[in-house]
Amino acid sequence: MTPSPTAAPAAPSAAPASGMRGRKRERTRRAIAEAAFRLFADEGFDAVTLTRIAAAADVAPATVFTHYASKEDIFFGRRLEFEPGVAEAVRGAATGAELIERMRRACDEAFGTILAADSLPQARTFSRILLDSPSLRRSYLPLARERRDQLLAVLLERAGERAADAGVRDELETFATLAGAVRELGFDALHGALAAGEPAGRVREAAVAALDRGYGRLVRAYGDAPFLDMG
Structure with missing residues (x-):
């Protein structure tokens, strides 16, 4: 930016x-x-x-x-440059708890990139335009589903032969949906604070707090889930 x-x-x-x-x-x-x-x-x-x-x-x-x-x-032409590296995080994790923590960290790192000094003014403009436009907010929904599907594809790849089990596949799909929703909550908080003109430090605090709440719940629910364990 x-x-x-x-x-x-x-x-x-x-x-x-x-x-x-x-x-x-x-x-x-x-x-x-x-x-x-x-x-x-x-x-x-x-x-x-x-x-x-x-x-x-x-x-x-x-x-x-x-x-x-x-x-x-x-x-949305540059969105991929600021997307969290979730695929890499998922592939490198051995357990459900580690996978979730790596996903949280990837989002936090993306926030740091967006809030860098040379990116911050444009990020504020982007967020303000996005939140002021009903049509853009509608367009954002398919992008969120696309990210969820990409996460699911990586999870299925990571599961290997176990992905052939319908039960495992259903569990992974549910997890990908919930993880995607948490990711969106973090970015919603980011966009809201940016559009409101909050200082960069407070923007990051608000976004990270939303991530921590959501990923904390995922850890409690899925940290020990066998279908996420690659150990």
Whole structure:
């Protein structure tokens, strides 16, 4: 994220840019994203059209569609850069308690990245735009389900042959759903405190407290669960 409170994060290309054409494509993509975030911040996400974004970026509307499928695609364009490394955390854990603690730590580390000095102004803008837009909040739900499905896939991979057991699979699906909900509670607290203008330290405290409450309950419920034990 960039220091300017109204500048968009630089969105990554679908494939690594190379050569003059790749650099030109990346500059265009960046210009569209920056123009969009300026408009989102000034006028609200729901009031801005792709045609307006194209005009602000000084490109044709068709060019915007070449790089982005929708306004939501622009807004969430860098989300993967700030996602917690949950997959790595899950693969490295031997027990349920360790797995849950690693997941909590991965989210906390993501908070640190988002709240870094060079990211904080844009993070505040992102959170304010998100919370002010009903359509963005609706768009956030499929992303949460996507993250839950990704977590479940890693859990099933980790379970190996045991994943063929319907009971184990059902338990893992339930756990992934609950763990995903806890993750979202932490980020909800983060976005709320950022949008309210709280100092970075208090933002992190609020977000971590939400994580601790949720993951603490998961440890009590699943810390000794046999289907999570890889020891």
